[in-house]
Amino acid sequence: MPAKLAPDRHRGLIIACGELDADERGTRLLARVFALLGAQPRVVLLVAAEDTDAGSDLESGMYAAGAGDVRRAVLRARAEAEPRGLLDAVDHAQLVVLVSDQPLRLSTLIGGTALARAIRRRNAEGMAVAGCAGGAAILCEHMLTHGAEGATPRSGGANFAPGLGLTNRVVIDQGGHASDRLGRLLAALALNPFALGLGLDAATAAAVGPDNVLEVLGCGGVTIIDPAEMAESNVADVAPGAPIRITNLRLHALTGGARYDLDFRRTVD
Numbered sequence: 001m002p003a004k005l006a007p008d009r010h011r012g013l014i015i016a017c018g019e020l021d022a023d024e025r026g027t028r029l030l031a032r033v034f035a036l037l038g039a040q041p042r043v044v045l046l047v048a049a050e051d052t053d054a055g056s057d058l059e060s061g062m063y064a065a066g067a068g069d070v071r072r073a074v075l076r077a078r079a080e081a082e083p084r085g086l087l088d089a090v091d092h093a094q095l096v097v098l099v100s101d102q103p104l105r106l107s108t109l110i111g112g113t114a115l116a117r118a119i120r121r122r123n124a125e126g127m128a129v130a131g132c133a134g135g136a137a138i139l140c141e142h143m144l145t146h147g148a149e150g151a152t153p154r155s156g157g158a159n160f161a162p163g164l165g166l167t168n169r170v171v172i173d174q175g176g177h178a179s180d181r182l183g184r185l186l187a188a189l190a191l192n193p194f195a196l197g198l199g200l201d202a203a204t205a206a207a208v209g210p211d212n213v214l215e216v217l218g219c220g221g222v223t224i225i226d227p228a229e230m231a232e233s234n235v236a237d238v239a240p241g242a243p244i245r246i247t248n249l250r251l252h253a254l255t256g257g258a259r260y261d262l263d264f265r266r267t268v269d
Helices: 024-035 049-065 084-091 103-110 114-125 178-191
Strands: 014-017 042-048 069-075 095-100 128-133 142-147 158-162 170-173 196-200 204-208 213-218 221-226 250-255 259-261 266-268
Touching: 014 196, 024 049, 024 204, 024 213, 042 049, 042 084, 042 103, 049 069, 049 095, 049 103, 069 084, 069 103, 084 114, 095 103, 103 114, 103 142, 103 158, 114 128, 142 170, 142 178, 158 178, 170 178, 178 196, 178 221, 196 204, 204 221, 213 221
Parallel strands: 014 128, 042 069, 042 095, 095 128, 170 196
Antiparallel strands: 014 204, 142 158, 196 221, 204 213, 213 259, 221 250, 259 266
16 A cells, blocks of 8 residues: 555655656656756666666766756665665655666565665655656556566466555556557456556656646657456456456546546546
C-alpha cells in the first residue's frame, strides 16, 4: 500500500516516463517536469550499475533542462542503498528519479532498504518521484517485470514482483511500441483487474498528482486500459502460453495535455 500521508501534507507527484534519451524531445519533457516542481530543483538520480551510461546521459539532460543540482548514485549492491549521505540527499531533494532498463535490476537493489523507506516517506511528505524506462514499473505496488510481446494476451504473458508501492492504482508497461505491450497489459489485468493498465510511449510521461489525477506530458501517447467492467476472463483455465479470453474492457489513448482521474476512471477537463 502507498505510504501514509504526514499530517497536513499532500503526497508528491508520481511521474512515470517512457524511454528518455538526452535529445531535444527528452530535454523538453524534463523541462516540463521541472516546471511542476519549481526553479532549479535538486534531483537524486538512482541507477543500476548495468545502466550507468543511460544514467550519465540523463544527468546531462537534466542540467540542460534546468536542474539546480543532480546527485547520481550508481548502485551495484544492496549495501549501497544504505549510506547516510545518500539518505540525506533524498531528504533534501525535490525529485528522485529511478532509471533502469529492466525493473528487477534496480528493484532488487533497493527493495526493503533504508533508501526505499526514505523514498516512500519523502513522497508522502510531498517530494516527487519519477521512474524512467523500466524504472517506471518500480513505482507501482504490483511491478510488471517482463512478459510476452504481441497484441494477444497469453497465460504466463505477464510476470509480477513487488515494487516500491507508491501507487496501487496502476500497472505500468513502458516497453516497446503500443502493439507490442498490449498483450502484456491485458494479461496483467486478467490477473489483477483491480488496477488500471498504463502503457507509456518514449519521451512521454504520466504525472499523477495528490488528487490521483493523471496528466500526460510529452510528445507521444499514453494508453490506459480499464478492466472495471470486465465481464469474463478464462485466465484461470487455460494452459501456459495459450491465448486468454477477456471481454468488456475500456481503452483510452491519451496525448499531451490530457487528464484522467484514476479514482473515478474518466477523463477530466
